[in-house]
Amino acid sequence: MLEKITIQKSCTIEQHRIVVDDMLVWSSATDMPFSDFAKDAFHHLDIDYPKFYKMDALSKLAFLAAEYILRGEDKDELALVLANKSGSLDTDIKHQESIQDTENYYPRPATFVYTLANICAGEISIRHGLQTENAFFIAEEFPEETIFAYADYLLQSNKAKRVLCGWVEYFQEDYRALFYIF
Amino acid sequence: MTFDPIYIHGMNCVTPLGMDLLSNWTQLLMGNGGIIRHDVGRIKNSYVAKFISEEAAGLLTPVQDSTLLERMLFTAAKPIASKYVLTPRTALVLSTTKGNVSLLQDGRMADAQLNVLANKMAEALGFQTQPIVVSHACVSGLLALSVAKRLIQIGQYDDAVVLAGDVVSEFVVSGFQAFQAMSPFPCKPFDKDRAGVSLGEAAACVYVSKEKGEFKILGEAAINDANHISGPSRTGEGLVQSVLRAGREASIDIKDIDFISAHGTATLYNDEMEAVAFHRLGLQDVPIHSLKGYYGHTLGASGLLETVIALKAMQEEVLLPTLGFEELGVSQPVNIIREAGYRPLTRLLKTASGFGGSNAAMLVERCG
Numbered sequence: 001m002l003e004k005i006t007i008q009k010s011c012t013i014e015q016h017r018i019v020v021d022d023m024l025v026w027s028s029a030t031d032m033p034f035s036d037f038a039k040d041a042f043h044h045l046d047i048d049y050p051k052f053y054k055m056d057a058l059s060k061l062a063f064l065a066a067e068y069i070l071r072g073e074d075k076d077e078l079a080l081v082l083a084n085k086s087g088s089l090d091t092d093i094k095h096q097e098s099i100q101d102t103e104n105y106y107p108r109p110a111t112f113v114y115t116l117a118n119i120c121a122g123e124i125s126i127r128h129g130l131q132t133e134n135a136f137f138i139a140e141e142f143p144e145e146t147i148f149a150y151a152d153y154l155l156q157s158n159k160a161k162r163v164l165c166g167w168v169e170y171f172q173e174d175y176r177a178l179f180y181i182f
Numbered sequence: 183m184t185f186d187p188i189y190i191h192g193m194n195c196v197t198p199l200g201m202d203l204l205s206n207w208t209q210l211l212m213g214n215g216g217i218i219r220h221d222v223g224r225i226k227n228s229y230v231a232k233f234i235s236e237e238a239a240g241l242l243t244p245v246q247d248s249t250l251l252e253r254m255l256f257t258a259a260k261p262i263a264s265k266y267v268l269t270p271r272t273a274l275v276l277s278t279t280k281g282n283v284s285l286l287q288d289g290r291m292a293d294a295q296l297n298v299l300a301n302k303m304a305e306a307l308g309f310q311t312q313p314i315v316v317s318h319a320c321v322s323g324l325l326a327l328s329v330a331k332r333l334i335q336i337g338q339y340d341d342a343v344v345l346a347g348d349v350v351s352e353f354v355v356s357g358f359q360a361f362q363a364m365s366p367f368p369c370k371p372f373d374k375d376r377a378g379v380s381l382g383e384a385a386a387c388v389y390v391s392k393e394k395g396e397f398k399i400l401g402e403a404a405i406n407d408a409n410h411i412s413g414p415s416r417t418g419e420g421l422v423q424s425v426l427r428a429g430r431e432a433s434i435d436i437k438d439i440d441f442i443s444a445h446g447t448a449t450l451y452n453d454e455m456e457a458v459a460f461h462r463l464g465l466q467d468v469p470i471h472s473l474k475g476y477y478g479h480t481l482g483a484s485g486l487l488e489t490v491i492a493l494k495a496m497q498e499e500v501l502l503p504t505l506g507f508e509e510l511g512v513s514q515p516v517n518i519i520r521e522a523g524y525r526p527l528t529r530l531l532k533t534a535s536g537f538g539g540s541n542a543a544m545l546v547e548r549c550g
């Protein structure tokens with residue numbers, strides 16, 4: 001029943017380079033930390049969205065990939081299907097550090113809320129008004145077959161008109177985003 | 183296009199109330215809840231539903247040095263995985279929010295990864311396919327069931343075992359405390375004195391396939407609020423849309439259901455949001471329960487655990503009351519079940535909502 005789904009657009013963010021449909025749209029020196037790269041790439045978008053600064057690194061990465069791929073796109077009934085390897089482990093470790101030491105115990109809601117992998121999908125949904133189907137998967141590598149089959153189901157069942165899907169992984173400065181629109 | 187329907191066959195659960203579905207059911211009929219005062223790591227006196235060590239001794243052990251979560255998952259899944267033939271086209275869909283996150287205490291970062299947990303379970307249970315992990319906050323358990331249904335319908339698999347589990351950890355309790363979301367007494371869903379969640383730990387498991395069985399999944403959907411990452415939507419829009427779309431797939435009038443197994447975490451805003459959503463949907467007269475008063479909020483397990491209990495309730499024709507509920511404390515009238523009722527139950531609406539603006543809804547019919 002699986003039909004061949006067509007990739008309409010793609011966006012890759014890795015090694016401090018942002019590529020949309022094989023076009024380099026932004027790059028920074030590779031020796032800067034991810035947080036500086038993300039800030040510069042955000043400023044390049046020239047949008048007013050102060051919530052960006054409060055996000056953890058995974059959500060910043062997901063936000064940027066979504067922002068660059070969705071420019072000029074129709075977002076009506078656009079479902080969101082994402083996956084990664086480390087879940088929210090990068091922020092999990094920050095929360096764990098805040099409770100590890102009894103003498104220095106300071107768990108913060110602003111950190112804890114990002115200890116769920118799907119929060120980055122929530123951030124994209126809020127920014128783009130996607131009151132649509134949402135799912136977050138964890139896998140060792142991009143589970144292309146599962147994600148594409150799932151996206152195909154959403155399209156064939158009319159549960160979505162289009163699907164934004166892909167991989168968004170961040171762990172301790174190692175990162176990669178690969179987004180597609182079907 | 184329309185797809186072949188998917189059916190739920192075997193089911194099981196492991197909770198502090200019992201090591202299998204039958205023992206859980208007996209406790210529920212007696213009105214017993216599992217939430218008591220515990221120390222969780224260094225956090226003293228939290229109301230949680232947690233295994234005590236003597237109870238945990240009864241859990242099966244998949245491999246040496248298994249964590250409590252691994253033993254719970256294995257104990258829940260073993261009878262199911264043994265009953266059905268696991269072929270190269272049988273999926274394992276695992277739902278968890280935090281998995282073995284407590285391993286971070288000892289610096290075991292690699293072991294805390296959710297796919298490490300999934301691979302361990304798949305191997306111990308004898309699956310031939312790569313496990314699929316759904317980690318979508320508090321809707322994970324119900325969404326995992328939808329994911330299995332969808333992937334079978336699109337032809338990726340013939341059948342699937344859906345397994346869900348989470349444990350009560352210092353990691354999670356400290357976070358909910360920081361949010362000031364932990365109830366100072368066993369949680370009271372939909373009650374006027376409700377004051378937050380009680381956390382719980384559980385594992386649940388079901389087997390689904392295209393083969394005709396006792397329970398048919400009529401329709402399901404999982405729609406985001408696109409409103410706030412941690413606060414429920416004031417209008418309940420995502421939940422309303424999830425239920426409407428589940429109803430559209432089912433081709434039934436959504437009012438034509440016998441009961442609702444709600445999310446009902448007992449936080450002020452969640453229960454209010456659900457009441458608003460159910461009212462908007464015209465479901466204010468349908469009997470509703472939340473099982474959080476028995477099990478606490480079991481995070482990634484809750485959606486599947488509560489579905490398993492609701493299906494059992496349909497088999498036994500019992501409407502379970504909402505433990506902890508006394509007086510309605512939401513702005514819209516809804517029909518919260520106070521006392522056990524006995525009547526034929528044919529159709530269930532199960533819902534869940536969670537952080538990240540997530541919602542899920544599923545309609546299930548008992549085929550007799």
